[in-house]
Amino acid sequence: MSKYIAKFNAANLLEQLSSKDFVIDEELSDFVINQHQKKELPLYLRALVVISAFIASLCFIGFLFATDIISFQHNEGLIIWGLIFIVSAIGLQRVAGHNNTVKHSFLIQASFASMVVGKTLFIFGIGNNLDFRWGITLGLLIVTGITYHIYRMSIDRFLSSFALLFSILVNIFWDRDGSSSRELLLNGFFLFQFAGAAIMLVYSKIKCDYIPLSYAFTFSLCASILFLISSAFINIVLTCGLITLFGWAAGGIEKLKTAPLLLASICAVLLGFISAPGILLTIILMVLGYAKHDKLLIIVGALLMPIFLFLYYYNLDISLLKKSGIIIGSGVVLLAGRFYLQRKIWNERGISCVQK
């Protein structure tokens, strides 16, 4: 599939523009490329930062507990130490500056480790203090809300936002007291996440500061479907979302009237009808990733697709023989779709050749 995806980066785009006689001088070119590269570390280095911060924060928390500086019996102490670590993390990030030196790298890592320790202590402190399940969610909300714009690190923004959304989901799901309203809340929360992800991923004028939040919404949606929820409402939302996405990706809702998109929309409705929210969501991720040239969304969608397919067939409450029949039937439908699209392409190529 990668051959169908155009690969964009600042250097390529500038090269293309100058090849089309746009005036791009060297100074401007260097400035744009430097700005593009300075923003974040490459993905593989960010993974190292996360692993490093995780190990270091475990060690520091272990140290604080081993020396009795903090304890789970003293919630105020947890909160105060949490705040101290958060403030020191912000301070370390400011001191680190923007140069790619050893000092900068060390301080950035120390800052992130300090932020992880601070947030963990603060959240547990608030959670224990309030003594109810929503306490942790409240702690996450406070700390994420405060640090999101002050502490400019995309990994932290993503992880904090995802933890907040996931904790809300877990709290709603395990709310035994309000079981009558639970489904309503779950559906409402799902709609909120879906709308949040849709706006942030589709609307082009969203600030890049919110990209981690958009991924947090996306991953939380996947977690919701993967672990916990499925209902008729969710199927409807995902089906409508997928059909709208087809229209958006094709360049306008009116394009839905064309035969291939009409067929795709009918298939989407069928998937909604047989209650396969996971499959619908992965298709949404892959289509969106393809339309936005976002590899991460495509990879997540492609990795989750076999899992959701397996879960769907595994959870079907019918005999193995009937399941086999359904799998064969699904295969035949997919092959028929493929033949149709292939024929359609041949026909269109034939028409364009005749017109030439």
Added chain:
Amino acid sequence: MMKLFSIQFGIIGCLVASYLYSLQRISGQVLLLSASVLVGVFMAVFGQIYQTGADAYQLFMMWSLLTFGWTLISKFAPQWIFWLVITNIFLVLWWQQAALPTKQMEFMIFIYMISLNGATLVLCEYFSVKKVYEWLKAQWIRLILTIFTLLIMLIPIVIWIVDPSRATKSIILSGVIGLIGHGAVYFFYRYRSPDICSLTATVLSCSIIVEAVGLKILFEMFGTYEIVFLLMGLITLVVFTYAIIYLRKITKEIGVDHV
């Protein structure tokens, strides 16, 4: 019988369709992979119906043997990865259920697994460099194989470092092979065929080895958790800072894209 028939029908259907589509096309290759999956499903269902009482390793052994033939001609990386997963599971289960090693020989399984996966990685790189098989060029294949091989090499090394007094001959041998393997992987992806993602995985694995050494030395020196925790936190930051600085330097040198 109908259950078995439906699976057999699936296997034969996939193979015939794969032949018709040809293995040069992705559709044919995916159908072959589906046939490989169905072979395992068939044997599991067969075992359930006839209560053969066979050990689990036998299922994976037969699965691996039966699919090896068409894996050889598949020219499809996911098919090879799938076959490798089955074969690794077979090795582990065989070691636990049939080989029944002594305490001294317990860790020999790591040497077998390093050999199998290392040989696959070497062959993959050899054919990729020689440009014999274009389908082996994809970076994800190299990355998966590298990470898995490094992980198998890392486990005996860390166990050897953390508890050397209980290290058996097989732990020491697999640890030594693991260290040599780390060196070889580093050398290859740094100098012979520079690849920043595989190199990052190698550097991460080396950082964990350094961390284990640090932990061992600190415990021997101080013996109390308080200081060890504090110093380990700082050592972690220093080790990973150096790793990141080093990788950034190499990234600039080999001029990779901003991944």
